[in-house]
Amino acid sequence: MLTPPYYAVIFVSRRTPVDSEGYAAAAERMLALAQIMPGFLAIDSVRDPTTGQGITVSYWQDEASIANWRQHAEHRETQLTGIQRWYEYYDLHIARVERAYQSAKRLVTSTTGE
């Protein structure tokens, strides 16, 4: 379990119906890349395939880690493609986690649903 304070990037989006054009590969690549970035802590990601609605929350040590990831060259390129092609819309919230709770049952600290 993560110990506050840490930072969360909440990414809420809806995919376009375009299911080709490299989205799955790019999403997988960004996930792998994020996980080796300095300050990366964990990620939770869920998308409902029937509606295209998705929420991804990534957790980071501090704001500098988030800024560093945002500026990453390959990530920037993918962001641009995402805006132009893969997402009907997105919302982004950068937040400082102040408290955290967890059920007794969870065994893993990070999940990706896609």
Add this chain to the structure above:
Amino acid sequence: MLTPPYYAVIFVSRRTPVDSEGYAAAAERMLALAQIMPGFLAIDSVRDPTTGQGITVSYWQDEASIANWRQHAEHRETQLTGIQRWYEYYDLHIARVERAYQSAKRLVTSTTGE
């Protein structure tokens, strides 16, 4: 679009395979109830029906609004049932949103995928 600062409650969970026992009705009732609570701003909720993974992010004016909602009698009762019956696990992060961005395209401010 919401203007920071505001608060986000990030609820990450996995549903048990139990699909009856009143979950859908309770989820709908809690959503309706949250939306009329003082300080409620918006909610985003997605669950992947194939994996049971879900993320719900509710947005609130301040911490007092969140505390008030957490203590709401009917909500407390439902929380307890959720822990005992509906969720394999859950993580809860309470965070202060400091910055927010939005794509030009989104037309609605709140979505629920379930």
